[in-house]
Amino acid sequence: MSNSKTVVPRDNDGQPVVKFLLSTLRPHGKIFTPFNMISIPIITLGIVLIVIRFVKGLGSITNLTQEVPWGLWIGFDVITGVAFAGGAYVVTFMVYILNIEKYKPIVRVTVLNGFLAYVFYAGALLLDLGKPWNVVNPIIGNSFGVSSVLFLVAWHFLLYMIAELIEFSPAIAEWLGAKKARKILSWMTLGAVIFGITLSTLHQSGLGALYMMAKEKIHPLWYSEFIPILFFVSSIFAGLSMVIFEGSISQRVFSDQISEKNQKGHDGIIHGLSKICAFTLMIYIFLHIVVFVHGKHWMYLGSRMGAWYLVEMIGFVIVPMILYFISYRTRNINLVKISSVVTMLGVIINRLNVTVIAFKWDAPNHYVPSWQEIVVTLTVLSIEIWVFRWLVRRLPVLRESPSWAKDDH
Amino acid sequence: MAINRRNFFRAIGITGVALGTGKELNAVPDEGDETEFYGILYDSTRCVGCQSCEIACALANGLPEPDPDDYPMPGTIRKTNENRRTVINAYEHEELGEIYVKNQCMHCNSPACASACLTKAMYKTKEGPVIWRDKKCMGCRFCMVSCPFDVPKFEYNSPNPDIVKCDMCFDRVKGGELPACVADCPAEALTFGTRRELIAEARRRICENPDSYYDGIYGEHEAGGTGYLYLSPVPFEELGLNTKLQKRSYPELNKGFLYSVPSIFILWPAILLGIHNATKNNSKTAEDHE
Numbered sequence: 075m076s077n078s079k080t081v082v083p084r085d086n087d088g089q090p091v092v093k094f095l096l097s098t099l100r101p102h103g104k105i106f107t108p109f110n111m112i113s114i115p116i117i118t119l120g121i122v123l124i125v126i127r128f129v130k131g132l133g134s135i136t137n138l139t140q141e142v143p144w145g146l147w148i149g150f151d152v153i154t155g156v157a158f159a160g161g162a163y164v165v166t167f168m169v170y171i172l173n174i175e176k177y178k179p180i181v182r183v184t185v186l187n188g189f190l191a192y193v194f195y196a197g198a199l200l201l202d203l204g205k206p207w208n209v210v211n212p213i214i215g216n217s218f219g220v221s222s223v224l225f226l227v228a229w230h231f232l233l234y235m236i237a238e239l240i241e242f243s244p245a246i247a248e249w250l251g252a253k254k255a256r257k258i259l260s261w262m263t264l265g266a267v268i269f270g271i272t273l274s275t276l277h278q279s280g281l282g283a284l285y286m287m288a289k290e291k292i293h294p295l296w297y298s299e300f301i302p303i304l305f306f307v308s309s310i311f312a313g314l315s316m317v318i319f320e321g322s323i324s325q326r327v328f329s330d331q332i333s334e335k336n337q338k339g340h341d342g343i344i345h346g347l348s349k350i351c352a353f354t355l356m357i358y359i360f361l362h363i364v365v366f367v368h369g370k371h372w373m374y375l376g377s378r379m380g381a382w383y384l385v386e387m388i389g390f391v392i393v394p395m396i397l398y399f400i401s402y403r404t405r406n407i408n409l410v411k412i413s414s415v416v417t418m419l420g421v422i423i424n425r426l427n428v429t430v431i432a433f434k435w436d437a438p439n440h441y442v443p444s445w446q447e448i449v450v451t452l453t454v455l456s457i458e459i460w461v462f463r464w465l466v467r468r469l470p471v472l473r474e475s476p477s478w479a480k481d482d483h
Numbered sequence: 484m485a486i487n488r489r490n491f492f493r494a495i496g497i498t499g500v501a502l503g504t505g506k507e508l509n510a511v512p513d514e515g516d517e518t519e520f521y522g523i524l525y526d527s528t529r530c531v532g533c534q535s536c537e538i539a540c541a542l543a544n545g546l547p548e549p550d551p552d553d554y555p556m557p558g559t560i561r562k563t564n565e566n567r568r569t570v571i572n573a574y575e576h577e578e579l580g581e582i583y584v585k586n587q588c589m590h591c592n593s594p595a596c597a598s599a600c601l602t603k604a605m606y607k608t609k610e611g612p613v614i615w616r617d618k619k620c621m622g623c624r625f626c627m628v629s630c631p632f633d634v635p636k637f638e639y640n641s642p643n644p645d646i647v648k649c650d651m652c653f654d655r656v657k658g659g660e661l662p663a664c665v666a667d668c669p670a671e672a673l674t675f676g677t678r679r680e681l682i683a684e685a686r687r688r689i690c691e692n693p694d695s696y697y698d699g700i701y702g703e704h705e706a707g708g709t710g711y712l713y714l715s716p717v718p719f720e721e722l723g724l725n726t727k728l729q730k731r732s733y734p735e736l737n738k739g740f741l742y743s744v745p746s747i748f749i750l751w752p753a754i755l756l757g758i759h760n761a762t763k764n765n766s767k768t769a770e771d772h773e
Contacts, residue, residue, distance in 0.1 A: 133639030140564060140636050143624035171755050173762040204622020204637065204644040208602065217602040217619045223737055224625050225601035226744065264759065272751040276744055283740040287595045287629035287733045290725075302740050 102467040113456035120453025123446050124201060132204065135446035142434055146443035147202040149429030151451055153281050154422050155195030157305070160313030162188025162238060163274035164350075170267040179336045180343055182245055182471045183324065184317050187462065189238040194458040196231045201450065223283045230277035237270035248479050249469045256479060279306040285428060293432035295374050295383045298365045301428065307358045311351040312421040315414035318347055322411050324472060327463075331472040341407055348410045351417065352398035359391050379435055386427060390420025520592065520611035521656060522710035523665060524681040525585050526688065527722065528695055529672040532571050532583040536664035536673065540569050543652055543663035555583060560723065563587065565638045568649040569664060574722055582715070584722040585672075587664075588613060588634045588649035589702060590710030592678075595733035596626035596635055605635070605646070611678065611710050612651035620646060631706055631728050651710070681712050688714060707732025 127135050138145050165184045168174045200206045211217040212228050219225045240262050247256035282305030285292060298304075325332065325340060332340075365371075374380045394416040401409035430441060466472055532555050541549055547566050555561065555573035563570055569587035576582050590613050596605040597613060604620035607613050615635070622644055626635045638644035652662035660666070665673040674681060682703060689696045701713035705728050713719065720726045 129642060131638065131640045131642050131644060136639075138639060140562075140627070141633055143627040143637060167755075171759045171762070173759070199623075202623075204624070204646075205620055206622070208619065208621040211602040211604075211619055211621060217604070219598075219601040219603045221598045221734065221737075221741070222601040222625070223740065224599065224623065226741075228601055268752050268755045268759075271755055272748060275751060276747055279740070283737065284625070285628070286736040286740065287599060287631075289729065289733070289736060290631060290727065291628075299736070299739060 098468060103463070109459070113460070116449060116452050117456050117460075120450050120456075123450050124453075127201065127450075132202070135444060135450070137441055137444045137447065139439070139441060141437055142430070142441040144202075144433075145430060145441055146447045146451060147198055149426050150422070151195050151198040151454060152202075153429055154425040155191055155198075156281060157278065157309045157312040157421055157425060158316040158418070159188040159191035159195070160274065160278055160309035161317040162241075162313065163271045164310050164313050165317065166241060166267045167271055170264055171271070176339075176346060177343055179339060180317060180321065182242065183320070183466070185238055185241045186245075186465060186471055187316070187320060188313075189235065189242055190458050190462055192231060192235045192238065194454050194461075196235070198451075198454045223280055223286070227277050227280045227284065230273045230280065234270055234273045234277065237266045237273065240266035241270065244479070245469045245471055245475075248475050251476075253478060274309075275306060278309040279303060281305055282428070285433075288433070291434055292428060293374075293379050293435045294369065295366075295371055295379060296428050296432040298369055300361065300365050304358065304361060304365070307354060307361060308421055308424065311354045311358070311417055314347045314351050314354075315417040315421075318344055318351075318410060318414040319418060322414075324466070328466055328472050331466065333474050336472075336474075341405075344407060344410050345402055345405060348398045348413065349402045351413070352395055352402060355391060355395035355398065355417070359387065359395065362387060362391070379432065382427075382431075386420065386423050390416060390423055394420060518609045519677040519679060520590075520710055521651070521675065522590065522611055522678040522681050522712060523651065523662065524674040524676070524685055524712045524714065526672050526674070526685075527582060527584055527713065527715040529670045530571070530583040530585065531670045531672075532573055532581065533669065534571055535667045535669055536569055536585065537567065537571060539663040539667035540649070541567065543655070544568060555581075557581060563634070563636060563648075565636045565645075565647045568647060572723060574717075576717060576721075579716055582717060582722065584713075584715070584724070585664075586723075587711065588651075589632050589706070590649075590651055591706050591732070592708040592710070593732035593734050595629040595631060595706070598734035598737065599625045599629035601625070608653060610653070610656060612653040612656060613648075613710075614650045614653045615646050615648060617645060622646075629733065631733055632725070678708075678710060678712075685712055685714050701726075704730045706730075707735070 123135050132138060136145060136147075162185050165177055165181055168177050169181050200209060203209060212219065212225050213232065240259065243259040244256050244263070247253075247259055279302035282301035282303075285297070285301055286299070289297060321340065321344065325337065329337070375384065394413050397409060397413035397416065400406070401413055430443075434441070470476065534549065534554060537549050541547065546568065549567065553561070555571045557573045557575035561570040561572055563586060569585060572584050572586065573581045574584065590611060591607075594605070594607050594613050597603075597607045599605070600620075601623070602619040602621055604616045604618075605613065605626045606616060622637070624635075624637055624646075626646065627633070627637060634648050636647045638647065652660070652664075655662060661675050662673075665675045674684065676684070682700060685700045689698060689700075695716055697715050697718050699719070701715065701719045701724055702709035702711055705726075707730070713722075713724065715722055715724075718726075
């Protein structure tokens, strides 16, 4: 690997701790950015709303009902958010299991993104729990509901967060200049990756399996015993589209962090990912066709829900698939970005369809999220981006590792 | 190579843990216990819609007193909520006049809510009642998502919300008493007993008076069988009871997924490690290529 000089590795050996902390906490970028101007009022309002929610109960700010007990916070924050975090297990699979070196420059940022997504979106789950202080019951104590899919998902969230933290930890060690710790932590990476991919396979599908028992409540076009498999397959292109999308923003916002070599190599990475997205989208639409034919769902197509189903399948699965194929063939980087956005919209629509829109679709009063629920969701999202930015500016995430850490791998 | 071997053992260890926790798929009590499930038979032909059961239920469970102006009327559907665990609804019939139907938790033999619960707060007792336990619940409402009858209700306007539903007066039943609604029913529309006795009794009533009963027992097979059983003079869907529910129990819908978990936990790490070792030399070739 070439030793790039665009960023001087920060080796903190010998620096006094207090001075180090002060220099770390100080803002490293501009304060009056458009993102800050928008996100600060949202976060402030969101925190007020969260306080109200804990004082007065969930009903005070949400539109949840006795018939629709899971709304936007579960359907979007947790179930969609985790699908987008799927990039981490796909990229680590390619780099550490298939040993494709090409994707190495994006491993750290993807793992960090995945880790933060789990921390924040699973963390958002606490807002939705009626008795969040009992959240430890399935982990410690004697209340193991082992027959529950949610039990599996809860454990997997916890274990996967640990696995991703281990995968990311060499970056923390490099930042702190802890050479010995880095050696030990890097040595654990492969184990964490294997464990992490296994966990991801199970809980990405497990999130779909949560809805297995809601058989009569979900419109037949979206309910099938294959939801877990569909959720798993779609997490691959959901995660990778997120990686493409996030990468295209990071390339601009954090351009000072990225070495020239990696900036040049980024397009190649993006094209590789777009090819994988195109093929997984193809597998996904094929699975949907199998489910559709197998379930004899023709009769539903004439209804309003049927039209909506076609919009999802054609507009947000087939169209992005074709866009990805074209962009790969023509090496059109802007088209890749457009494809990733359309794909992500499609994943959001699909997850919301299963969890909210097609859930109790025939009920007289339909659940629509309140503006407070939306603001809290945006708050969680904004804080996550703040933390992400804070870490990227300080840790060797996008920039090259310090020279002392380059000998292995 | 030493690293890989250790990782492999680690994976095996994790697999062992996963296998250890992967048993016991259905939320039914241990086999070998001879206790039979208790249940309640509700006979709609006897019910007069007096709401004594609603009042008795509220008193027994410390719920707000029912509003006297809120009574069963054909055309309006009253629902259970966080303040009432049972309600009577009325349906108009051409020949028979008003027919009443009682709604509450069905106390399924193999309840979706209990198998959904990740803390065993929702729990099928070996006596039959499905109960909810405050100390264990984390308020995730997965029981509400899973229940095919939409029975569990949530206190949305409380900072320490409970899940509210009929528990067949489990404490009274344990002490040898009848559930409050059964004890206070003046028309003997409610009968408490073991599920087997109740089905036999229901069959006997249908047999003796085939003209007054619709030929069927709601709850005998619905959702894999329920502890609450219904007799009615008209087809059950005319009383707002959901007859489209599957006959298998709802937790069975999870089986396919849950059974695949241990196999993936065994196969995946081994396969991944295998691929890793097989492609190990690729990285070198790739670098040479560049």
